[in-house]
Amino acid sequence: MTAFENPAVRLQAPHDHQFLGADHHRNERRVWLVIALTASMMLVEIVAGTVYGSMALVADGWHMSTHAGAMLITALAYGYARRNSNNPRFAFGTGKLGDLAGFASAVVLALIALLIGYESFIRLVNPIPISFGQAIAVAVVGLLVNLVSAWLLKDDHAHHYGHGHQHDHGHQYTHGGHEQGQDNNLRAAYVHVLADALTSVLAIVALLLGRGYGWLWADPLMGVVGAVVIARWSWGLIQDAGSVLLDAPQEAGEVRQEIEEALATTGDAICDLHVWQVGPGRLAAIVSIISANPRGINDYKELLAPIHELVHVTVEVAQATDGGTD
8 A cells, every 4th residue: 555644734824715706896896786677667566466356467567576586696696696705704715605596596487487387277277368458568668677787697608508418618718817607696687587588578478379279278388388488497497506606517527637647647546536516616625645756736827827727726745655565
């Protein structure tokens, strides 16, 4: 069995653990703006529906309130992460708080999809009269509000609403010279708005078919279709945010391979390697190396420096010596 001896650890200057996304402040402001826009539209629809006796307006207003509540999770998470970014209680900063909020929002979105699907199924079984003109007007106004909100929340890189494993390094975009990965917190708010926009589009199509051909079943059928699509989006978000929370993001495997390739040039052996995400596009790593002729710790870190996703690296080096065998 090979024996190991631990060399002295070289101390370095203190460093912070601020691993928030590059656009954290911008995203936080935009989410609050969208909440204000959505809440205002919600109040207008509820008040107008109550005054004019329109259940369609009241129902759509309360529907928008669920999305406003979900986006409030997003906004509060941004604020908490920012205020506690230097809190020593968080060992690796608060960069993953957005993934926790994104996971919670995805669960809320899944529940909304179930409610839409349930209500649509009830309407298929028991059709009710529809005031087509009024309902179309409500859907059009709601669509416009959601399109503006989606534009405000659109990130600088492609979003993945389904869940696939073709996330290569194109999954990240360059911002200010740094690699910035997907912000699942912003993505959750964006998907909520997009889901609302989808239901508005499907409702408009169904209502036009109903008014033109008398197809009352078209409205609840479109509701079922929308529920299925929204459920698929929420499942993809649950998987992506959940993988980060469980320290198993797709990007970690790619960075792990890059670390192994970078250190292979030394001829030393890696006996233990851990890679996990500490913020959007920001990864940390612990590397344990066995070497007959150990280099300095900083020499190993310099070899890993070109891997831009790595923002916190711990290197442990053990010297291999001849030892007895069991």
